[in-house]
Amino acid sequence: MTPLFIRTVSLRFRLTLALLLAFLLLVLDHRLSVMEPTRAVLNSIISPIQYLAVVPEQLLSRLDQNLQSRKNLRQENETLKLDMLEMQGQMQRYQFLVRENERLRNLLASEAREDSLRMVAEVIAVDSNNFSHQVVVNKGSAHGVFIGQPVLDDQGVVGQVISVGVSTARILLISDQNHALPTRSARSGIRVVVQGIGETSELDVMHVPHSSDLAEGDLLLSSGLGGVFPEGYPVARIVTIDRDDSLPFARVSARPIAHLDRIRMLLLVWQAGGEQQPVFNPIQEYRERLEGAPESEGTNPETEETAGE
Amino acid sequence: MIETSSSMGQRFVIFMTFVVALVLATMPMSFWAAAIRPDWPLLVLLYWVIALPHRVSIGIAFILGISVDILIGSSFGIHAGAYALVSYSAARHYQRIRNFSLLQQSLLMAALVAVERIIVFLIEYYLNDAQFFGQYFWPVLSSAILWPWLFLILRKVRRRFQMI
Structure with a gap:
């Protein structure tokens, strides 16, 4: 093996190949979004790294708890x-x-x-991606998490699940530039769409006519119209309204109710009686499924069909 | 050859350095610490490309880039393409770079990290309308400061496991 020759011949060719492949992946992932299943698999494979990355912090906080004084x-x-x-x-x-x-x-x-079911999830990675507001939590498809699931914290709406691994899920925050959700003013009932602008402490309220009955300090609740978020959870509070007549719409900015920059514990929400249900004890569930394998295999397609209808 | 028996272990060592780099890159940190976090995976990658260009080059760079894409949650291929491009220039001139002093290497690393970040930004700008902000280039500086230490540590690792 003389690595010298192999390498020098094919370096440029390899670069071309890599760039072509990267471009192909970009198109597939971004424009056609056919990569969702692949992404789920890869997410599961790489999740140990995410768990490893939070170990020091968890150890520190445990130490901190142990060292707390009795008083x-x-x-x-x-x-x-x-x-x-x-x-x-x-x-x-x-x-x-x-x-x-x-x-x-x-x-x-x-x-x-309908009542809703909730599960507490812990944030294990706040992304270092500079252009997207996402966090990763320690619950995944094994716990019944699904794509499009609404996520709250103790204050208000945080975001929605965009991809799921076996034991992790990625959540797009409402402050992301690609996120918008329909809301309703708690005071006047006016429906507006709230969009993220890439700032954790500011949201943009879109397409508000100058004459609309919104005021500074109005609370915006999720309206449930988008089909993702359940109705009535606090989303944002209007901070400023700029009714500049030279612009087609009033410029309204709002501040999210949830503290998006210091989220730790989140609530995943399931609709009661919905298709997806939470799994609170995945290992036990898995065992049960193994034991009752033939039976559950027989029943699964049926339930899927009824859900489809 | 004796090499074949130990090459598995050596490969594992290289793999582990990448794992550590990825862990450091995703470790949750306070806002300011995260803003100046050096580009760990790229620096480790560039070290191996310069030290062992016949083992680690564009292929590994591509795979590492994909892993970063998954970890960060960006669209597939953004970091993969950028890493491949940057590692190409390092792999092409590895003999010259080896003869640089540590300071010169640091400056070069700053330039390469900057190139990588510019590529990523341009793609993100085109795809997702990303907004530019000044802090985005701080890691260029921190990477340059980190490079000499990282270089010495990784060289120690490489010599310890007798990787040529």
Whole structure:
């Protein structure tokens, strides 16, 4: 083997090949988006790196927890108890309102609203990609995560799932330039589309006529019209409105309710009674499926068919 | 030949350096630390291209670029193409680059990292209407500062495992 000769002959040829391949992949991935399944597989293969990358941080935070003083812990416990009490108070009121709402909806003979199921996911990678706002969480298709799934945090809407590996999922934040979602003003009920502009603390409200009844400080709730996000979750609050008559539309900017720049724990949301359901214990589920393999194989196609209809 | 028995292990060593580089590139960090994070995978790649051009060159660069694309979540092929192009110029002139002083090499690495980032930005601009911002080129500086240390460490690794 004399590597000298092999290399020098084919270097330029290899570059051409690599560039052609890269271009082909770009076209396939971006323009035709046929790479989704491949991407899911590759994501699963490469996920160990993502898990490895958060190990130091997790160790540090565990150390930090271990080193916390007794006094701090007791203090924290105290405040948490107080919080809990307050929450429970609010919860009672919420239960009452839910029942009342149900009764009223019955009176109006309109459909009852479905509850949603949630699962907590932890952010394991905030992307170093400079041109896209994405995060990776530690739940994947094994947990029932699906593409297009809405993601919230404790404050409001965060984004949606755009690709899923076995144990990881990638979430596009609402602040990404390629993300827009339909909302409704909580005060006036006006429907507007909120688009990301690549800033974590600013969103753009699109195509607002000068005469529309929006005001600074209005809360925008998801309207549920896009079919991705469930209705009624807080998305953003309007910060400024610039009604410059020389422009075709008023320039409205809003600030996201969720703290997009310091997300840690997220909530994945499933509609109750929907096609996809969360899997809270994937290993157990997998075992059950193995044991009852012939049976589940028989039932699966049926359920898929009914879902399709 | 003895080489064949140890070449597997050597390949594993090279692979592990890439894994470490990818981990360092995706490790979550505070905003400022992330903004000046050097381009670890590209620097490690360029080291191996210069040191072992017959083993690591455009093919490996392409695969590494694809891995970066997956990890970062950019469209497939963006980093793969950019890495291939940059590693081509390094592989072509590896003999000359080996004779540079560390300072000269650092400057060259800065230039190569800058080229890579410009390519990535242009593609992203064309595909996704990416907005330019000044911090985007900070890693060029940090990569240049990192290069001498990285070079010495990787050279130690290479000599330890007797890779020629």
